[in-house]
Structures are given as C-alpha cells and as structure tokens.
Amino acid sequence: MNWRPHLVALDIDGTLTPVGSNDIAPAVKAAITRVTEHGSHVVLCTGRSLIGTTPIAAQLPASFAVCSNGAVWWDPVKNEVTKRTTFDPGPTVKTLQALLPGAVFAVEQTGVGNLSLGDFLPGDLWGVTSNATFDEIAATPTPRLVMRWLDRTPAELSFAVKDLELPGIEWSVDHTEAWLTAVPQNVTKGSALDELTRELGISAEDALAIGDGSNDVEMLKWAGLGIAMGQAPAHVQSEADSVAPTVLEDGAAQVLERFFPA
Template sequence: MTWRPRLVALDIDGTLTPVGSNHIAPAVKAAITRATEHGAVVVLCTGRSLIGTTPIAAQLPASFAICSNGAVWWDPALSEVTKRTTFDPGPTIKALQALLPDTVFAVEQTGVGNLSLGRFLPGDLWGVTTETTFDEIAATPTPRLVMRWLDHTPAELSFAVRELDLPGVEWSVDHTEAWLTAVPLNVSKGSALEELRQELGISADDTLAIGDGGNDVEMLRWAALGIAMGQAPATVQAVADEVTGTVLEDGAVQALSRFFPA
C-alpha cells in the first residue's frame, strides 16, 4: 500500500507563494484541496505574523495555521488565536544594536500589525505599523521580533551574526533579505508541529513537511518526510529527505501529487 501522510505541514513564502506575495497558483490550491479530500490535516506553518497569514488561509482548506515560526496558533474555523507565546524583546534588540547599529526593528502586535523602532521599507511588514520608542517596544511582550539591516545582503547579515549569541530566544536569518527573526526560546515550527501532532493523535510516521528557508529546518527534520523546495539554500536542502521543484515550478504540487493524485 502506498504511504500517504495524515498531517501535512506547509510553509508559505517560497513554498506556496512567491516571497511576500498572497497569490497562490491554481495548481497549488488544487493539490492542497486534494490532500484534505484524502483526509489529511493541512497545517500552514509560517514565519509570517497572523495578519500576514490570514489572506493565505482564506484561500485554502487548512485546518490550522501556525504563525510567527511557531509562537502563534490560529484556528481558521473559529477565527481565533488558540495559543500565543511571547518574550520580552528589549535585551535582544540591545544585543543586535550593539553589533549592527544601522538596523531597524519591529515587534508583532498579533492581529493588528507591529510597533517599529526605525522605518522599514514599504511592504516589509503586515498590518498597521506604528513607529515608537525603544522603551515602549521593550515593554511590549511579543511572539515575534524582526530586524532588517538596510542596504545589506542576506549573505552579509549571515556573516555578521555568525558568532552571535542571543540568550532567551530562537532566531534565524532569511535567505532572501537581510532580515533576522527572533521568537521565544524553545519555540520553532518543529516544536509547534510536534505539540499539535500529539494533540491530534497522529503518528509521527504519518507526517510530511515542505519548506524552503532556514526557519524550516526544524520542521523538515521533524517530519517523517521533509521536502525542500528547489530554490532552498544548500543548508536547507541538506537536512531534507528530498528536494522538489522551485516555487516558480510549483514544486509543492509536484511533491503533494505523489501522495494525493487527481
């Protein structure tokens, strides 16, 4: 009998959509719909904030959305947050400012937008962004802190933080922008999915994950079958069990159609 996953975890940016876009190709929508018709639980698992995730969830028959790299859980059927884990961002911002003075920061206000320290580029952040002071940001527990290093490349940022120690948080660097994301300690896409898997009573052997970024590494390792997108960095592809096509080639469709054919 052909193996078919019962829990399917899907990254959004670079997996279901081009990075930063809310456009999902019809073939991708059809493949995800087939997965649910075959009885799979589909979970959107993304670094996006909740307000950036809801336009994607509205287009798909997903059962759950795990946002902010695991820190915010959202039930699409109930339209409510079911779990939210936060941390105090002040010490992390201070440590990053000491290393990289010309950076801007934002902390997530779940379902609303962000408080920012400095000005981001247009389209960088989802929802309403309010510029404020360090003191206000430091006093705002948040599930997600983001930092952009303006006028620098992802490779430059990765090199600059290669020996960085940020106690009390989990953090990752994006491979498409000079962008760092921090979330509470011991929170990741992988840890959130494992908790959800146990709650649903699904075997660890019946899990599939597809992703493309550094924040997907724990998720790909967690899954019984972890599939990296074709444009994923070599470090991400190395931890995956398989590599599919790129997002522009609808690689997620190629992967899902093996298990959930038309």
C-alpha cells in the first residue's frame, strides 16, 4: 500500500492504553514516534478531560490534543488551550436524575478537575474533585458532563437510555462502564478533527483514525481510513473500514506499522 496518512488521530482509553490507565506499551510508543519521524501529525482524540490527557501527551510526540470528545482543544507544544466550547449542564442533569435514580454527576473544570454531585468511584475522575450542589453545577458552564450510574452495568444503562432525548447536547454511553458523557451540541471528535485539519491544510482523505468506543464513531467515519480496535463493540466495528487487534495485543502499533514501518 503506497498510501501514507498525513495525520493520525488516536483515541486513548482502549486504544493506546487499557481503559483508565496511563500505561502505554513500548511498541505503541515506538510506533507513534515513527509517525512523527515520517513528518505526519499525531492528534490525541479523547473523551478524557485535559487534565486526564496531559499524562498521556507527556509520553508521546503529539502535535495536538482534542479532549472532552472535541469540546477542548489543547496545544501540547505551547501548553495552551486553543478552543473551549461549553454548555449549561443543569437541564441535562435534571433529566438524567429523573431517569436514572442513584446516578452521580460531575462537570469538568478544565485544567483543574471537577465539581461533583454525588460520590464517584475511586479513580473515576481526573484532577481535583470538589463536592457541589445541583444549583452550583447548574450555574457552571462546562465542556463536559459525566455521569456514572452506580451499581449498574453498561447494558442496563444502554437499555435505560435507548429512547433518551437530550436537546442541545451530544452524548454517548461507554461500553465498559455504566458511564455517560455529554458535550455541547454538534461537538464530536469527528467535527473537531474536520475543523482542525482544515486549519492545518490536511484533508480527511489523508487522515487515519483509530478508536474503540461509541464516541469514536464520528471520527472513524470522518477519516479517510477509520480502524476500530479488536475489543470495540460490534456497532463501532461496523462503522470502521477495518478492525485491528485488541489493545492488549498492541493493536494500534500493529496498524501504524503498516504505514510507518521501522
């Protein structure tokens, strides 16, 4: 194959690392380094907040990071947030509270941590977490709202929200935890990459994207070549052009080796 992507967009959890971990396998690090050595851009595209993304960016030669499912853009070289899109979380929290008793919520405070309504599990949230009232959360415009439905499975959450309508926001459900992420309307990893690449003068046809979650679907569909990880749910794999080995098999490194050989 003669085609070589000018930009590589990489999800983090379930693609570069096991979910929730900051540990990147040596083979994956080496493969990403080769991408930049060949002159292509590496963009981290994650549902993580900025403060959850920085430990990953510190290990890689990424030229840009799209955090919070596209709502926060960060330049690792300048250590600067270049774009931040927010929404008012109150109506969404109120709707989800009525539908999902026992759910806990947190709104991102970019670069700091979160305000939480209820207690999350240890390790759930990045940065400093401060307890807040509903009124305090409702009064805090945020790029990212997360919700965990305590003591429930991902399947139970997916079923409970199958007919859910949340006007004015984009939302996705995780396939490994009973976890929902909400961001502003028309904000996705795909929309952020589309805007970013136009600024860089790179077309979608020259981009490779790798991911494993529902929040990666728009990114995989946008890219000239979208590849789902081997452990991704069937509906994510069906939207991809091909399927890689799993994250535990260093699937991302195996994909990159095809285009950026050692």
